[in-house]
Amino acid sequence: MPSVMKGINISSRCAEAYRNDRLAEYSLTGYHYAYILNICRNPGISQEELSRMLYINKSNVARQLVVLEKNGYVSRLPSDEDRRVTLVYPTEKAKEVFPVIRTVLGEWNSYITADFTEEEKKLLVGMMEKITARSTAYLEERR
Numbered sequence: 001m002p003s004v005m006k007g008i009n010i011s012s013r014c015a016e017a018y019r020n021d022r023l024a025e026y027s028l029t030g031y032h033y034a035y036i037l038n039i040c041r042n043p044g045i046s047q048e049e050l051s052r053m054l055y056i057n058k059s060n061v062a063r064q065l066v067v068l069e070k071n072g073y074v075s076r077l078p079s080d081e082d083r084r085v086t087l088v089y090p091t092e093k094a095k096e097v098f099p100v101i102r103t104v105l106g107e108w109n110s111y112i113t114a115d116f117t118e119e120e121k122k123l124l125v126g127m128m129e130k131i132t133a134r135s136t137a138y139l140e141e142r143r
Contacts, residue, residue: 004131015108022104026097027071033101035064039074040090040098046079047086055139073097 016030023033034054039045045053051061065088068074073094079085090098113121 008131011112015112018108018111019104022107023101026100028073028097028101032064032068032073033105035061035068036073036090036094036098036101039088040094043089044087047076047088050088052143055136068094 019028019030019033023030028036035050038050038053042049042053047061047065048058050065051058054061056064065074065076069076071093072091075089075091076086077089079087113124116124
C-alpha cells in the first residue's frame with residue numbers, strides 16, 4: 001500500500017506554501033490561519049483550550065499568540081475567575097481578515113479537488129474524517 005502519510009504530509013506543506021503566499025500581505029503565515037479562525041469563532045478561549053483544539057503543545061501556542069498579539073490580531077487577558085488562565089480575544093483586525101482566510105482555504109480546496117467528481121469529493125471528505133478521528137483518538141488517549 002502506498003504511504004498515506006507521505007501524501008498527506010506533502011499536501012500539507014503545499015497548502016502551507018499557498019497560505020503563506022496568499023496571506024503574506026496580512027503578515028500572517030500559513031499556520032496562523034488556524035489560530036485566527038478558532039479565536040474568532042470562540043472569543044475568550046483560554047490558551048489551554050486553544051492548544052487542545054488545535055492539537056498543538058501549549059508552549060508553541062503561547063509563542064504564536066505573542067506574534068499574533070504583536071501584529072494586532074489578538075489580545076490576551078487574564079481570566080477574572082482564575083488569574084493563572086489567559087483568555088484570548090480577536091481584535092477588529094482579526095475579524096476583518098477572518099473572511100479572507102475562509103476564502104483562501106476555500107480556493108485551495110477547490111484547486112486540489114478540481115479534477116474530482118462530486119461523489120469523489122464526498123468520499124474523500126468521509127475518508128479524511130475517519131483518518132482525523134483515528135489520529136486525534138491517539139492523542140486523546142495520551143492526555
